[in-house]
Amino acid sequence: MDYSMQDLMAITAMQGFAGLSFFSVLLLMALGLAIIFGQMRVINMAHGEFMVLGAYTTYMVSTLAAGLGPWATEYYILLAIPLAFLSAFLFGMLIELLMIRHLYHRPLDTLLATWGLALIMQQGFRSIFGAREVSPNTPSWLEGSWRPTPMIDIPINGMAIMALTVIVTLGVVWLMYRSRWGLRVRSTMASREMSAAVGINTRWVDRLTFALGCGVAGIAGAAFTMISSTGPTSGTLYIVDTFLVVVFGGAGSISGTVVSAFLIAQGQSILEFFLGSSMAKVTTLLVIIAILMMRPEGLFKSKVRR
């Protein structure tokens, strides 16, 4: 293992950037979960499938756009992202209506029921789109890479996803902590009875909050499919990581989620270079668990007394 200082710098930069793409997808996934799990205490094991729903929506828009002509292939993504959000959002609302709202008082059971939902969704994707992995067309302005020095090579699509992540994160933070609606959400989660007493429609708050979390997962899917191909079971690969991100960050804290997604993605990506991907993943997970054993409430403690 002989690396010169310059090599190490380049490796850190490249792996660091690879880590940033991973960080973006992980954070987008985790944001949705931070809303659903952190605020509502619902454990949505089908979160990965909502992401895949967004990814397939993007793929469908791309396929439809390809029929319209070259201009559509260039810019379909601008339409695909809102549609990915919308499809996951609406489906999330439906699921809340049919399933989740009956289970609010049994958090562990939401875990089991949504696992059943995940199985159904996976098979649904397989029946509709086939078992093969698909990827949408990449618009030409997202192809290629930026090379500031000969040793560093940074893909454009990675940067686009970063930008998307920043926008979505700021949007979620604004919505949850700066808007009237966010205030209603937080008040409902803090005390359902009091919120209902002051005239908040807590049922709608629940439904929209759950749907919003799912919608953000849909955006994560749109981002995911730009850097990697999508299959019916792609969501399962991410679900463990995503839950760990939220728990590690301290459930209920958005800034904690951002920091923990960053640490996990970067740690894993840099270790990957030295240890290979499977050992890197094992090491990262073990470190997270070890830290969680010492600080079960996660990095950022929520100040709510329970």
Added chain:
Amino acid sequence: MNNALQMLLGKKGLPGLLILAFILLVLFPLTMDVDSLNLTGRFLAFAFVAVGLVLAWGYGGLLSLGQGLFFGIGGYAMAMYLKLEASTPEATAIQTTPGIPDFMDWNQITALPWFWEPFHSLTFTVLAILTLPALFAAFIGFALFTRRVSGVFFAIITQAMVTIATILVIGQQGYTGGVNGITDLRTLKGWDIHTDQALVVFYFATVVLLFAVIALGMWVLSTKYGRILMATRDQENRIRYSGYSVAYFKIFIFALAGFMSGIGGAMFTLQVGFMSPSIIGIIPSIEFVIFAAVGGRLSLLGAVYGSLLVGYARVTFAEAFPQLWLFLIGAVFIAVVMFAPYGLAGLYNTHVRPRVEAFLVRMGWRPGAPPSDTPRAIDPQAAQEARK
């Protein structure tokens, strides 16, 4: 002990045990050919884990999504022993290094790793199967429960642990057989494990061990410990303030569940003739929970029925309509959780049992009025809600 005997032989436990014993020891062996019996035996190997989950999850409130880990330790320990027996220098003469398992040779490993050495001994292997999963579970439990990690967080961390184990097993293929697992197991102490005779013996051994495990579970629940465990599940703080060290109660039941899972894993390996990471990963680990949920999370016997039913349903459906299987199992799972949280046993207790009891009284086989004892299945969350 008196209490325990009552539990084992009393009115509640005995008829159920006898019916299950009749089904497993008489009905199945008489009506099934060896292949189906072997298949049933595999489902019963999963039932060990489900029984463990009934104890840890149903009665202890600890939902573990990582039971595959303990099942895997038991299964791999057995597979390592059988693999070493199959890898004699004569049988592996064509390898670069004869005398080591074939997959090690394929991965350019030239000497048996140190942790494989003790598995030459059957005594060590059996001891490992009986102690390692329990010790490992106790270690995890100690680390988590003394830090008061519980509920959802516990579920997620156990799931992460089983993820780690699977990645390790797949990644270190020179030492573990990788994604293919440990295959091509042949003999146990020179006795061919694939003959019909061996399969029948393994089936009966599995059934007997399963009953031993269920009896152990019933006994544990009937003791004072069992009551404190249930109380902890429902009102943890009250028990803690009463002076009990809650963490150790949880550690014990989690270790016991791990112990049972390990035995199941070993019996699985014996009956199937291989062990692979696909049997211990995230998805199988959640399936164990499905077995327990379908059977009824508060019913030790229900766990056995749940494992058998889901197992058979999978075999029948997955062959006839492979497309529909995931839809079906997903829907069943949602339906059980939403409409029958206590599974088949719960449905039996609320719908069938009162009629059976009334029938027994009407026929004069049981004296007196229909029993008015409330069902044992009290919804812990609902009880908690009611107290608030």
